[in-house]
Amino acid sequence: MRQSYKIIPIYTADVSGVCSALYDLGGMVVMHDPSGCNSTYNTHDEIRWYDQDSLIYISGLTEIDAVMGNDAKFIHDIEEAAKELKPKFIALAGSPIPFMNGTDFPAIAQVIETETGIPAFAVPTNGMHDYTYGAGLALEKIAERFVKKPHHIRPHTLNLLGVTPLDFGPQANVDAMKQTLRQRGWEVISTWAMGDTLEDLSHAGEAEVNLVVSSVGLPAAKILQEKFGTPYVIGTPVGGFTEELIQAINEEVSHHNEAEEADKNNILAAYLKNRLAGTPQITLIGEAVTMGSLAVTLEKQYNKPVRVICPLETHEGLLAPNDCTADGEEEMEQLLKDAGIIFADPLYRPICPPDSTFIELPHIAFSGRIFLKKIKKCGIFGELNDIKLP
DSSP, rough: OTTTSSSSSOBBHHHHHHHHHTTTOEEEEEESSSSSHHHHHIIIIOOTTTTTTTTTEEEEOOOOHHHHHHHHHHHHHHHHHHHHOSSSOEEEEEEEEHHHHOOOHHHHHHHHHHHHHSOOEEEEEOSSHHHHHHHHHHHHHHHHOOOOOSSEEEEEEEEEEEEHHHHHHHHHHOOOOOOOOTTTOEEEEEESSSSHHHHHHHTTTGGEEEOOOOOGGHHHHHHHHEEEOEEEEEEOOOTTHHHHHHHHHHHHHHHHHHTOOOTTBBBBBHHTSSOOOOSSSSSSSOOOOHHHHHHHHHHHOOOOOOOEEEEEOOTOOSTTTEEEEOOOOHHHHHTTTSSSSEEOOOOGGSSSSSSSEEEEOOOHHHHHTTTTHHHHHOOOTTOGGGGGOO
């Protein structure tokens, strides 16, 4: 029971992460589930649901089909829909029931692709992971299957990897991030995957460098590095951290062009090595890369040691020495018991110390659309310049 949740909600699941990552790309995403995964996704997790069409479907798995393993019906329904809708690809995402039944999704995807001629792939989700896992695997599949070999590399260009509304909110926030990079001499070829098409993403190999702005983008960055040798840098352009990030991008490209040995982990030195030591006075809760980037900004702004608590699945090397992970509500509450200043989604407030200073940073992957108006007004990092800390 140590991992049960009594007060706070849980984060968006891996199946919704797949749907969010692939929403804009013109493919058909099919969740193999009775219905629950789809209702949670469209009512809580997807802010584009009412304004923008996408081919997101549920298989309507019945009890008898689950017990009897009737994959033929699943395949037939998908192929009939694909004939009518003509999607650019078909993505299959699993849920707990087919996971327990041992459904062979890669084989089903191969059958569908052979019989329809439409690229099809399976994303190995089971509803037991969070959105960073599912969305990361989905973008990895896109990088494997659809990015073309470049004829040339376009100078001063990059791809933004790991951009979904679950972390970054509405399109306006993404456009602002792209404008920030453009003002500093870097043009964005493709944004993975928000606001761009599959055709845009297919040209990602032409970029000089990839910028991983959340942990969701790291699997795709590694695939693009393996396929085309494209270097990558990890970090989110926020506040005073933006200039260091631009400098790191310039250095990574320079080292790559000079065929020097680059940092094996491609992690920003400022992120891991130059964070302030000592007892943390500020605590951030959220996704590792976005909160780690904000931590650097806050340390520069207030000269106070910052700790990031990451309640999500994350990759090795994305947390600084003061940072930690939290597995469940009880562990999170223990980690927060001595926290003085906390930046987190408003729904964390009930498990924070009553005498702590709480700054709201709404996170769609945690609280859904509840605070969407605040995100639209203040962005994902809030109004940093207006924050008054004790």
